[in-house]
Amino acid sequence: MDSREVDAGLRKTMYEEMVLIRKFEEKLIELSQEKDKLVGMQILANGQEAVAVGIVKALKPDxxxxxxxxxxxxxLAKGANPKYLMAEIMGKATGVNKGKSGTLHMAVPEVNALMTTTIVGGGPPLAVGAAFAQQYRGESNITVVFFGDGxxxxxxxxxAMNLSNLxxxxxxxxxxxNCWAGAQSLSEHCAVGDIAARAVGYGMPGELVDGNDVAKVYTLAKKMVMGCRNGQGPALIExxxxxxxxxGEHDHQHYVDKKELEEWSRLCPIKRLRNNMLSEGLVSEAQLQTIGRQVEARVDEAAKFGTESPYPLPEEALEDVWVEDFTMQQVAQ
Ligand SMILES: Cc1ncc(C[n+]2csc(CCOP(=O)(O)OP(=O)(O)O)c2C)c(N)n1
Ligand SMILES: [Mg+2]
Structure with missing residues (x-):
């Protein structure tokens, strides 16, 4: 597949979104290295931006x-506001979850980002539940769940895969x-070459894609999303x-071969799309620089907003974390 098959305007938007994700996370790295600016664990997706953007671009807002x-x-790809996301990551009261999630458990209901779970393998069963609700209500919306090789x-x-196809x-x-699960490489934890091949075992379509080529990810996602939306059941993309x-930022990758890092850095999804757009004359260097500056300004604004926002008050700690007046009678009804 040639990336030219993807509309030029869309490729430019996808580029901007990938740059936003990269710069947003680079700001987190910067802040985490300054005293008391950003406490806690930071788990970043540097290098994986094309997966988020390519998949989400194939979806509808609902x-x-x-x-x-x-x-x-x-x-971010689903449309979360960088200001409120940054504030949440900083644990501030203005964050998407009022500072009660921090980086690891964020939900952004306004953009239908139902939840994030750090329980490895915890997301797929919950996505099956969400998809069951969509089917039960007769909606044409679908649910996408992101999970790792580990x-x-x-x-x-x-x-989750079995039930969803049943x-x-x-x-x-x-x-x-992304070739790693913590400090374990793929060959140390995975019995098959291609995880996509497992789809056969559940009778669903499964395909492998170059996750550092946003146009390819988008094109495959569009095809798979159409099947899900048309009642054909689930699908798997690797x-x-x-x-x-x-x-996470605490982990200095001492176990990673530097050559492997260099090879993958040549395959950086942002560089690839950038070069591809330049070679086709879709954008100029000057336009790319403008995009970079505009994105940096948005990220700086988000960091300023988060930094200047207050922490939640101790007396608010138990608000929004439990249904008020919950009784077993309500469950029975
Ligand atoms: C059930 C469970 N087991 C172990 C962990 C600890 N843990 C957190 S992330 C991680 C690695 C997950 O690897 P992968 O699924 O490939 O995702 P990646 O971190 O590479 O994005 C592990 C083992 C956990 N959070 N939950
Ligand atoms: Mg992984």
Whole structure:
């Protein structure tokens, strides 16, 4: 497939969104290295931006996504406001979840980002539940769940795939195979070469795609989404990509071969789309620089907003975390 088959305007938008995700996370790296600016774990998707953007661009606003611990890119691609996302990551009261999630458990209901779960393999069963609700209500929306190569080995993921095809639920399973699960390489934890091949075992379509080529990800996603939307049931995409940083910012990747990092850095999805647009004359260097500056300004504004926002008050700690006046009688009704 030639990336020229994807509309030029759309490619430019996808470029801007990938740059936003990259710069947003680079700002988190910067802040996490300054004293008291950003506390806690930071799990970033540097190098994996094309998966988030390519998949989400094939969706409609009402479609639902379920994400995992590496969620910032998915949420930004789905349209989360960088200001409120940054504030949440900083644990501030103005964040998408009033500072009660921090980076790891964010939900952005306004853009149908139902939840992120850091329980590895926890997302797929929940996505099946969301897709069941969509089918039950007679909607044409679908649910997409992002999970990693490590998660692909969890029993919950296999149960979710089986049930979703049994009930022909509109779920798109997206395995972001970034070659690592923590400090374990793919060959140390995965018994098959291609995770996409497992789809056969559940009778659903499954395809492998170059996850660092946003046009290819988008094109495959569009095809798979159409099947899910048309009542054909679930599908699996394995997007082969690479985690360019450690598992989290605390992890300095001492176990990673530097040559492997260099090779994948040549395949950077942002560089690839950039070169491809330049070679086709779709954009000029000057236009790309303008995009970069505009995105940086948005990210700086988000960081300023987050930094200047207050922390939630201690007395608010128990608000929004439990249904008020919940009784077992309500369950019975
Ligand atoms: C059930 C469960 N087991 C273990 C962990 C610890 N853990 C967090 S992330 C991770 C690696 C997951 O790898 P993968 O699914 O490939 O996602 P990636 O981090 O590469 O995006 C592990 C083992 C966890 N959070 N939940
Ligand atoms: Mg992984």
């Amino acid at each position: 479609d639902v996504i379920v994400s995992n611990h590496r969620s910032h890119g998915h949420l 998660a692909a080995a969890e029993g919950s993921v296999h149960e 009930w022909k639920l509109p779920v798109l399973f997206v395995c972001e195979n 997007a082969k990509t690479y985690r360019m940083r450690g598992h």
